[in-house]
Amino acid sequence: MLHIKCPHCGLRSQNEFSYGGDATVKRPELNKEVSDKDWDNFVYLRKSLIGKHLELWQHISGCRQWIKVERDTLTHEIFKTLKANEEV
Amino acid sequence: MSEKFRLDKGGLINRNKKISFKFNGKKYFGYEGDTLASALIANGVHLVGRSFKYHRPRGFFGAGVDEPYAIVQMNRNNEVDPNVRATEQELFEGLEAKSVNCWPNVNFDIGAINNFLGKFFPAGFYYKTFMWPKSFWYKVYEPIIRKAAGFGAASIKHDKEKYEHKYEYCDLLITGSGPSGLASAYAAAQNGAKVILAEDKSRFGGSLLTSEVTIGNQSGQEWAEKIISELKSMPNVVVKNRSQVFGYYDHNMLVMSERISDHLPKTEKYIPKQRLWYIRAKEVIISSGSIERPLVFGNNDTPGVMLSSAAKEYLKIYGVLVGKKPLVFTNNDSGYETAIEFKKNGIDPIVLDTRKNPNSEIIKEAEDLNINIKNSYVVVAAKGYKKVKSADIAKISDDKKNINNIENIKCDCICVSGFWTPTIHLASQSGNKTKFNEEIDAFIPSKSKQKETTLGSANGTFTLEETLKTSFKKGNELSKQITNKENKVSIPSVVEKKYSNHDKFWCVPLPEGKNYKRFLDFQNDVAVSDIQLALREGYRSIEHVKRYTTLGMATDQGRTSNLNGLQLVSDIENKVVPQVGHTTFRPPYSPVSIGAIVGREIGKHSKPTRKSPMHYWHEKNNAVFVDAGVWLRPRYYKQGNENLFEASKREARNVRQNVGVCDVTTLGKIDIKGPDAAELLNRVYTNAWLKLPVGKARYGVMLREDGIVMDDGTTTRISENHYHMTTTTAQAANVLSHLEYYLQLVWPELNVNVVSSTEQWAGAAIAGPKSRDVLQKLFPDLDVSNEGLPFMGYMEGNLFGVNAKIFRISFSGELAYEVNVESDNGNFMWEKIMDVGKDFNIQPYGTEALSTLRIEMGHVAGSELDGRTIPYDNSLEGLVSKKKDFIGKRSLSKLAYVAPDRQKIVGVVPLDKKTSIPEGSYIVKDAKAKLPNPKLGHVSASCWSVEYDNPFSLAIIKDGKNMIGQKLFALSPLKNKTIPVEIVSSHYVDPKGERVRS
């Protein structure tokens, strides 16, 4: 079980969090033209990385904040955790 | 029966307390402090089971967790415990155990015929033989194999015992209380670290309990006792015996099973039988020691052949002789310790040493004691069926390839020592890339991936002096980093005997013309010939060889078999062991009971149960409940002998004719506040929200970004910047996370707060033509007329003294209201509604009637919003705004979503107006078409229409828009039904929606 440091609450076990996928994906802006390809990329296409991965987790059984976690997908090493509005 | 093999004195057992027990129905005596194994051996019992594949007789091989054979079925306080190791089960008064894997009994075992058919049971036999015909596998072969091959039988009764889980954090977790565990724990504890020291046996001390060493001025055993009692007295140390750390998971999370009551006749009240510890440790010290390696020779599985370290343990800890004419067969100095121990107790052993000219302190001591030592000697084969009676021994050539002068000598046990294998399972589980150590012919941990350090013989350090030195040092270092404190302790002096080098010899060649089985894996019956066969058949990877032959796959995880198996593969392949590599170790190290894994999460405790504030009223009024997620909801209220079908029809009909009341507390509720609340709703829902006036509710549909409907519900504008959102019961948690996702990550500029208020409100839906009369009586001062409180209107009121929110919304399609009060007032509200409703024939209705009402109205719910449908499919396209953007809108223009024959919801009525259509049925054009019959769609929900008194279903089918009026078929292969049907509008009742507005 992973040990994730919530930037708001501190070090907690994985079972307090839920996974939210790739944190580098940006939602296209509202009311803007989006090509089929760009939209498909946004909705469906994700890289399956080996190594460092910036991902979203939500501290659902804690502060309910969405946070960013930089994790190695191979070793599970967590390098850094960030608040939603922070950049790596 | 007397204990013929118990010494008059010695051992750590309590000779003042005699204990009686039963094995295979026969009564025996032992002492407090015995294991079942030591007590049986004391009584001369060596036949305890039958082997897995060949059903050969099985005795004892080890003295602890390494035991591959002596697995018994326990009967304790009328509970059955299958697959218990007799070497680990402590004796208690009245213990009852029996052999497993033999039928009809251990002495006469029908399965033993497999032994004589041995050549027909080579590696992969099951795979090869039973593959054809395929159908025979499931019906004929598998059940028979299972019956013959199974270990113990699990009870089918409910387990009365209690198990619990515990979560713990510590600075250092130390697994094993031998010299390395004790020294590192002691050093760390002095530095103020929070230490957990876990020992899987009942006694602390590990190898110190059986070795002849001096630490400081004490014996090893005395030193261990002193350290343990000091550790126990320290507030920062937790010392646990009978506790096996069996799994090493990510981020230094380890799991340990503590056997709290297994050694007692019965579990005390309020005490669990076992406890599973989830331990998050900053640092882990693996001090799990090492296990003696067997030597491989003919019939080396005969009862009476056992590890020499086990024989020594039975002598020194239990005062028990494993035999009175022992043969010690060794390739290193350890065997001599056992031989000397026998000699000291008046027994004359013979030592066969594979080495030509061994020379060391301990060998000198054995010689001085006049022990008969034969150098360059091996055991060729054990003789005897149920117990060793003699052994064929022989001189072995210097190149270890030829054996000469085979002679037979009488003996009643053969104690083997093939040097030591470090227990690296935990290190390997943690991700440590282990390396092969040529000097000890075994793998030891190398580079750590997590925060773990392996010490002592688990790390291949076999001298006590070196072990204590490194362990005190590491314990100090690791704890100092954490606590920033240092309280150095001096390392005591050590007196121990020096060992000479071991011989790399491990497998005795077969004599000419003999075909003895030479076993590698004792639990899974894997012999040398099986591995040879697997390699001849082309298996190369050790992982494949393992699976094909089952080498190392048994519950002992190959603790005694792995290295010899690897040796064999590398010998045949002309490789060295590190090239072959070992198979991956996975948790658990040792079997864990299912009860411990489940803990308290059984029955009602397997998930939380949520009850509405009106739950007890429902209970008192004969509600039959149904699980709705974690909620319990009334499914129907039983009157007399009614069944579900009759009751739900009555309840639904009463709503259509009079008035009904339904507990809707379970609906998800989210409180939304802030100046940008309307903007958020406008982006989340498919329809327009910016112009909703205060005091009005609106129905909304929300999508995922891929255009699939996520949820639906009504949201009400309570005041300028305050909205009350409702979600379906099932999606409540997901919708909240969804809103939080967009507010926190995508549109943080929106000034809005969302919070779940599901638990804060109790809700009652009052539905039916007479609902307004009920409402008026509840709120005599309010104008609840069609003008005063129109459809989708909202007002607040005072319900006999409690504040209430009144929503004019309808799920049933009738004139209806939902009244919410604070949860604590829920039951009060409910009773008032029932009370004032009496005059109007009010009846409560459950989820079954609720479903009926919504289905015949064509209102969609979870069975239509199933994660595969878009708004159009549910005839919700009217709610999709063309003007504004919202979550998922861009996806709705996908080609498949705008296809002219896109699937759409329809109503389905059986032509005979009698046959109910099972939910999940296919809709097809031609009932007799060739399979696979092209399906148009499926039936999502079915009910008995109370309006028309015939069955009615909803279905989502291809080109549903143009299917109205068509005659098709509903097929249910599951229920074996073919039903001719007509497709009608999904709005079966009140298609214009006049009732809700009346």
Ligand SMILES: [Zn+2]
């Ligand atoms: Zn948090």
